[in-house]
Structures are given as C-alpha cells and as structure tokens.
Amino acid sequence: MRRESIIPKPVTEYDLRLLRIFVSVVEHGGFAAAENALGITRSTISVHMTNLESRMQLTLCRRGRSGFSLTEEGQMVYHGVIKLFESLEDFSLLVGNLGKDLSGELVIMSSDQLDEKKQLKLATVIEQLNEKAPNLHIVLDGDTLSNIEKQILKDKVHVGILPQYQSVEGLEYLPLSSEPNYLCCGEKHPFFELLDSEIDAKLFATASTIHPGIDLKMDGMNQLRKLNLNAKSYQFDMRKTMILSGKYLGYMPQSYIQQELNRGQIRIIQPSVMTYQFDLSLVRKHSPREPNKVELVMDAFRQVFELYYVV
Incomplete structure (x- = not known):
C-alpha cells in the first residue's frame, strides 16, 4: 500500500531544490546531460532524484541502458512544477514592481x-x-x-x-515604418544589363528567386506568384548576399541596399510594378x-x- 507523499504538506526550500534539479534533468534529457548545467556530478543528481521520489512516493523517471524517460506520473509532476515556478516568478515580479524604481x-x-x-x-x-x-x-x-x-x-x-x-x-501592434520592397538582382545576373521592357513574364518564370521565408500580405503574395521561387532567405543581410551572387532575384527595401545601388552592384527591376510594402511594427x-x-x-x-x- 502506497504511503502518503510528504510533499503536499508545507513545501520546504529543500523540496524546491530537489524539484529544480528534477526540472533540469528533464529539460536536458537525462542525468549526464544535466551535470554541467547543475554543476554537480551524475551520482549526486541520482541521489537527489532518489530522495525526491522517496519524498513523493512516486516513480518519476526511468533510467538505464534504454535511456532516460519520464513515467506518466513524472510528466504530470513536471508540468505541475513548471506552473509552480512560474507562479513564484510572478510573485517576485509583483513585489518588484511595487517599488518606485524599475529593476x-x-x-x-x-x-x-x-x-x-x-x-x-x-x-x-x-x-x-x-x-x-x-x-x-x-x-x-x-x-x-x-x-x-x-x-x-x-x-x-x-x-x-x-x-x-x-x-x-x-x-x-504599433507601426514603426512602412517602405516598399523592390525586386532586385546583382550585377552578375543576366537581368542586370537588360532594360525593364525586355524582362517579361516568361523570363521571370525561369529566373531563380528567393522566397522571404514568411507568409506575406496579399500584395506581396501576388508578387511572389509571378516568380520561380526555389530559394529561401528571411534575414535581409543574408538575402542580399544571395542577390549579390548573381544567381537569384530577391525583394529588398531600398534602405538596406542603398550603398550597393550607389556602387552599381545591385539594380532594381521594374520598380513601379514589382514591389510591395514592408511594414515594421513594435509588438507587445x-x-x-x-x-x-x-x-x-x-x-x-x-x-x-x-x-x-x-x-
């Protein structure tokens, strides 16, 4: 017959310490992986885990040749402990915000x-x-x-x-800025020396183009549908690098490529047509x-x- 766990009684600082070790073991995937994070040896971690299981009268995890895994009860305890620690953090923040100075x-x-x-x-x-x-x-x-x-x-x-x-x-959302995104190519790209009037839908359909890596608003999606999307790059600096390779077309805000435009390393293609707005917001x-x-x-x-x- 299972004995009653002592944990539901007033939780001590020792209990909290054991629970923090338990969380670290779970999130690192085992005793060995948690050693560096906790700064204690694997054998010490094992002793603490045994003590925690004894105090709870529960088997929280399985460890052995097959690796580390949580029992069903261990999973429930883990999620409960996360909520407990979040509540403690909320309380600390509440007390901290009561002071005059933000910290x-x-x-x-x-x-x-x-x-x-x-x-x-x-x-x-x-x-x-x-x-x-x-x-x-x-x-x-x-x-x-x-x-x-x-x-x-x-x-x-x-x-x-x-x-x-x-x-x-x-x-x-608090709008920070809005500027057009333009379709660009590098000086090594076949389109660089062509007139805008010479670049038609057939050429666009064959030219390798960079997808920005996120779902765009309708005006942006309509632009991408015209193009041969076979690469992806979200960050502007990385996307610009791919454009400079001469192998890809890609959309960029003018403010991010002004120096390359001035040096003749990048050109904008059909700016009145191949463009959509890039809106940046402050989000809370x-x-x-x-x-x-x-x-x-x-x-x-x-x-x-x-x-x-x-x-």
Missing part, C-alpha cells in the same frame, strides 16, 4: 536587421530607457519571428520589432505581466520614432 530585465527583441537610420533611432530609445530607469538590465537581441511572438505571449519578451505580416491574437502583449516596463518602452519608441498608438 530586473527589460527584453527587446528584433526579428530583422535594422537599417542604419532605424539603428540610430533605436540607440536613442536605449539611451532614454537607461536615463529613466538606470536599474534596468536591458537585453537587446534578435530571434526568429515566430519565436519572438511566442516569447511575448509568454511574457519572456517585453516588446518585439517585427514585420506585420499577420495579426496574432493577444498581441498589439495585450495584457503583459510587467505593464510598467512595457509602457516605459512604448513611450520611448513613440517619442523617438514620432508614432501614434494603434491596436
């Missing part, structure tokens, strides 16, 4: 490399944030579009700088966990980029 991390992520003008404006935003909240630890980094959207919804990122190709439920969660930090960032962007707020 902790403020995370801003961008899915695109910004052109020089936008980089300078973003630098001014960072300057203002540092002056208004010097105790904040500002994190400015990049990631994929889908990852940033997910992290904003999970309150892991406060705001994201993203192309507004779709509206995700639970997110709000509708009801963020740390509204004071989010509002601080939004205000700085509104001032520097001279924006008006829309949902």
Whole structure:
C-alpha cells in the first residue's frame, strides 16, 4: 500500500531544490546531460532524484541502458512544477514592481536587421530607457519571428520589432515604418544589363528567386506568384548576399541596399510594378505581466520614432 507523499504538506526550500534539479534533468534529457548545467556530478543528481521520489512516493523517471524517460506520473509532476515556478516568478515580479524604481530585465527583441537610420533611432530609445530607469538590465537581441511572438505571449519578451505580416491574437501592434520592397538582382545576373521592357513574364518564370521565408500580405503574395521561387532567405543581410551572387532575384527595401545601388552592384527591376510594402511594427502583449516596463518602452519608441498608438 502506497504511503502518503510528504510533499503536499508545507513545501520546504529543500523540496524546491530537489524539484529544480528534477526540472533540469528533464529539460536536458537525462542525468549526464544535466551535470554541467547543475554543476554537480551524475551520482549526486541520482541521489537527489532518489530522495525526491522517496519524498513523493512516486516513480518519476526511468533510467538505464534504454535511456532516460519520464513515467506518466513524472510528466504530470513536471508540468505541475513548471506552473509552480512560474507562479513564484510572478510573485517576485509583483513585489518588484511595487517599488518606485524599475529593476530586473527589460527584453527587446528584433526579428530583422535594422537599417542604419532605424539603428540610430533605436540607440536613442536605449539611451532614454537607461536615463529613466538606470536599474534596468536591458537585453537587446534578435530571434526568429515566430519565436519572438511566442516569447511575448509568454511574457519572456517585453516588446518585439517585427514585420506585420499577420495579426496574432493577444498581441498589439504599433507601426514603426512602412517602405516598399523592390525586386532586385546583382550585377552578375543576366537581368542586370537588360532594360525593364525586355524582362517579361516568361523570363521571370525561369529566373531563380528567393522566397522571404514568411507568409506575406496579399500584395506581396501576388508578387511572389509571378516568380520561380526555389530559394529561401528571411534575414535581409543574408538575402542580399544571395542577390549579390548573381544567381537569384530577391525583394529588398531600398534602405538596406542603398550603398550597393550607389556602387552599381545591385539594380532594381521594374520598380513601379514589382514591389510591395514592408511594414515594421513594435509588438507587445495585450495584457503583459510587467505593464510598467512595457509602457516605459512604448513611450520611448513613440517619442523617438514620432508614432501614434494603434491596436
């Protein structure tokens, strides 16, 4: 007959320590892989896991020659512990936000490399944030579009700088900029020396073209349907590299290729026809966990980029 677990009684700091080790083992896929992350030996991890299972009177995982795996009860405990730790983090954030001075991390992520003008404006935003909240630890980094959207919804990122190709439920959008995307080719491409009038639908249908890697709005989708899409590149700097190879056509905002245009390394093809708008937005969660930090960032962007707020 199974004895009653002692864990449902008041949870001790020791219990929390064992649970953190358990989470690390699960997320690293086993005892050996968790050694470096935890800074303790495999044998010590095994002792802690045995103690946790004894305290819970549950078998949480299987380990042996066949590898590491969670039992059904282990999976339930893992998901429960994640919720527990998130609740503890929420409480810490709540207490932290009650103070006058904002502190902790403020995370801003961008899915695109910004052109020089936008980089300078973003630098001014960072300057203002540092002056208004010097105790904040500002994190400015990049990631994929889908990852940033997910992290904003999970309150892991406060705001994201993203192309507004779709509206995700639970997110709000503040337009930052809008500029045309033009179809381009490099100086080594056969189209480079042709007149726009000489490039017809048949030539477009045979020319290798780069897909931007995301679903576009209707005007962009209509442009791509005309072309032979057999390559993919989301980041503008990588896409520009492929265009410069002379093997591919690709869409680029003019601000990202102005130097290459001036040097005669890239040309724009049929600019009045082969174009669609590239819209960049500042994205936040509708009801963020740390509204004071989010509002601080939004205000700085509104001032520097001279924006008006829309949902």
